[in-house]
Amino acid sequence: MGKRPSFEKSLEALEExxxxxxxxxxxxxxxxxxxxxxxxxxxxxAEMLAAAEKRIEVLLKGSDGELTTRPLKADExxxxxxxx
Amino acid sequence: xxxxPGEEVLTISELTRRIRRSLEEEFPHVCVVGEVSNLARPKxxxxxxxxxxxxxxxxxxxxxxxxxxxxxxxxxxxEVIATGSLSVYEPRGSYQITLSSIRPKGLGALQLAFVHLKxxxxxxGLFRPERKRPLPYLPECVGVVTSPTGAAxxxxxxxxxxxxxxxxVVLRPVRVQGEGAAAEIAxxxxxxxxWGGADVLIVGRGGGSxxxxxxxxxxxxxxxxxxxxxxxxxxxxxxxxxxxSDLVADRRALTPTEAAEIVLPEFRELVGRxxxxxxxxxxxxxxxxxxxxxxxxxxxGAYGFRVPSEMVRxxxxxxxxxxxxxxxxTRRRLEAARDRxxxxxxxxxxxxxxxVLRRGYSITRIAGTRAVLRDAAQVHSGQSIETLLHAxxxxxxxxxAESHGADGGGAPRR
Numbered sequence: 350m351g352k353r354p355s356f357e358k359s360l361e362a363l364e365e366x367x368x369x370x371x372x373x374x375x376x377x378x379x380x381x382x383x384x385x386x387x388x389x390x391x392x393x394x395a396e397m398l399a400a401a402e403k404r405i406e407v408l409l410k411g412s413d414g415e416l417t418t419r420p421l422k423a424d425e426x427x428x429x430x431x432x433x
Numbered sequence: 434x435x436x437x438p439g440e441e442v443l444t445i446s447e448l449t450r451r452i453r454r455s456l457e458e459e460f461p462h463v464c465v466v467g468e469v470s471n472l473a474r475p476k477x478x479x480x481x482x483x484x485x486x487x488x489x490x491x492x493x494x495x496x497x498x499x500x501x502x503x504x505x506x507x508x509x510x511x512e513v514i515a516t517g518s519l520s521v522y523e524p525r526g527s528y529q530i531t532l533s534s535i536r537p538k539g540l541g542a543l544q545l546a547f548v549h550l551k552x553x554x555x556x557x558g559l560f561r562p563e564r565k566r567p568l569p570y571l572p573e574c575v576g577v578v579t580s581p582t583g584a585a586x587x588x589x590x591x592x593x594x595x596x597x598x599x600x601x602v603v604l605r606p607v608r609v610q611g612e613g614a615a616a617e618i619a620x621x622x623x624x625x626x627x628w629g630g631a632d633v634l635i636v637g638r639g640g641g642s643x644x645x646x647x648x649x650x651x652x653x654x655x656x657x658x659x660x661x662x663x664x665x666x667x668x669x670x671x672x673x674x675x676x677x678s679d680l681v682a683d684r685r686a687l688t689p690t691e692a693a694e695i696v697l698p699e700f701r702e703l704v705g706r707x708x709x710x711x712x713x714x715x716x717x718x719x720x721x722x723x724x725x726x727x728x729x730x731x732x733x734g735a736y737g738f739r740v741p742s743e744m745v746r747x748x749x750x751x752x753x754x755x756x757x758x759x760x761x762x763t764r765r766r767l768e769a770a771r772d773r774x775x776x777x778x779x780x781x782x783x784x785x786x787x788x789v790l791r792r793g794y795s796i797t798r799i800a801g802t803r804a805v806l807r808d809a810a811q812v813h814s815g816q817s818i819e820t821l822l823h824a825x826x827x828x829x830x831x832x833x834a835e836s837h838g839a840d841g842g843g844a845p846r847r
Contacts, residue, residue: 357570370717380721401599
C-alpha cells in the first residue's frame with residue numbers, strides 16, 4: 350500500500366496544473382512543461398479508474414491459519430466464521 | 434344470605450367512594466421504584482403505563498402536562514423512580530398512581546460498564562482526534578467486517594454498487610451479537626491486518642437495542658480497532674447511541690449505508706472531474722499559446738522592430754544589386770575569354786602542319802624513322818623515304834641527293 354501516488358493526489362495535482370495554466374501567469378515554456386505533466390497525470394488517473402474491477406469476495410481463514418479470498422456468489426449465503 | 438340486622442348495606446358506588454377516600458387519605462404522596470411496562474401514548478397526550486417489580490404491578494398515569502416535562506424517552510423495561518398520589522378510577526373499580534414525576538433509576542449494568550470503559554479508554558488516549566487517520570480517497574479494496582446475513586451487508590453492497598460499480602469488496606463474515614461476537618469482530622480486524630489486501634475497513638452492523646449492539650462496546654473490539662494499521666470506519670446502528678467502537682474508529686458513520694457513502698467516491702463524478710480537467714488542460718494551453726502568438730504579432734508590428742527590418746531590406750536590395758552586377762561582369766569576362774579562345778584556335782589552325790599539307794606542301798621523312806628531311810644531305814641515293822601528303826603517303830627511293838646548304842652549307846652525304 351502507498352506504493353504509488355494516490356488517485357486523489359494525482360487528480361488534485363492535475364487540477365492545480367489546470368488552474369495554473371488557466372491563470373495565464375506562466376511563461377510559454379512553463380505552460381508547455383505543465384501541460385506535459387498534466388497529460389501524464391491524467392493518463393495515470395484514467396488508468397487507475399480503468400483498472401478498478403468489480404469483485405465481491407469473502408476472506409476466509411483455513412484451519413492452518415492461512416487467509417484466502419474467494420468470490421462471493423450473488424445469491425449465496427456467505428459462510429460463517431469457519432466452524433472447524 | 435340475608436344481611437344481619439343492623440348491618441349497613443352499601444351500593445357499589447358508595448363502597449368505591451369509601452375505598453377511594455380511604456386510599457387517597459392514606460397515600461396522599463407515594464414514591465415508588467419499579468420497571469416500566471405496557472407503555473401507551475394515545476393521541477390525548479396522556480401517558481399510561483404499568484409499574485412492576487418481581488411480585489406485583491400497579492397502573493400509573495402521567496397526565497399530558499406532566500408528560501410534556503419529561504426530559505428523557507420513557508421506554509418499556511426502564512427502571513424508574515416515580516412519585517405521585519394514589520387514586521381510584523371509579524368506573525372500572527381500579528386504582529392507579531397519578532404520577533407527578535418520573536426519572537430513570539440510576540444506570541443499568543450495561544450503561545455502567547459503558548461509562549467505565551469509555552472513561553478508561555479516553556484516559557489512555559484511544560479517542561484522541563489527532564490519532565484519527567485520513568481514509569484513502571479511492572481505496573483499491575474495501576474490507577467489511579459484519580454479519581453475512583444482516584441488513585448492514587446488503588445496505589453496504591447496494592450503495593457501493595450504485596456509487597462505484599467496479600469496486601473490490603472483501604467480506605469477513607462474523608457474528609455481531611451474542612456470546613463471542615466481540616472476539617470474532619476483533620479477530621476479523623486482526624485478520625484483515627495480517628492479510629494486508631484491504632486499504633480501508635468498515636466494521637459494523639444494523640441498529641438494535643443496547644444489548645444487541647453490545648459487542649461494539651467491548652474492550653477487545655476497541656483495542657483491535659486501535660491496533661489496526663488499516664483505517665476503520667465504524668458503522669453501528671441508527672445514530673441514537675454512540676458505541677465505544679464509534680469513538681475509537683478513524684471515522685464514525687451513523688449507519689452502514691452512510692459508511693458505504695463515505696468509503697468510496699462517486700465513480701461517475703470522478704470520471705467527469707477527470708474529463709473536465711483534461712478538457713481544461715488542453716484549452717488552457719491553447720489559450721496560452723494563442724496569447725504568446727498574439728504578443729509575438731504585436732511585437733513584430735512595433736516601430737522598434739520595423740526600423741531594423743527596413744535596414745535589413747535595404748541591405749538585401751544592395752546585395753541583390755551587387756549580385757546582379759557580379760553576374761553581368763562575370764558573363765562579360767566569360768565571353769571575352771571565349772573570343773580569345775576562338776582566335777587562338779584560328780591561329781592554331783593556321784599553323785597546323787596539316788593545314789599546310791592541304792595547301793600542297795608535303796613532309797618527307799626517312800622511311801622507318803620519324804626524322805623529317807630538311808636537307809638533302811640527310812639522305813643518299815637509293816635510300817627509302819616516306820612522303821606525307823594532305824591525303825595519304827608515298828614511299829619512294831632517292832635517285833639523287835644534292836644538298837646546297839639552306840643554312841650556308843652542310844656537306845652532301847653519300
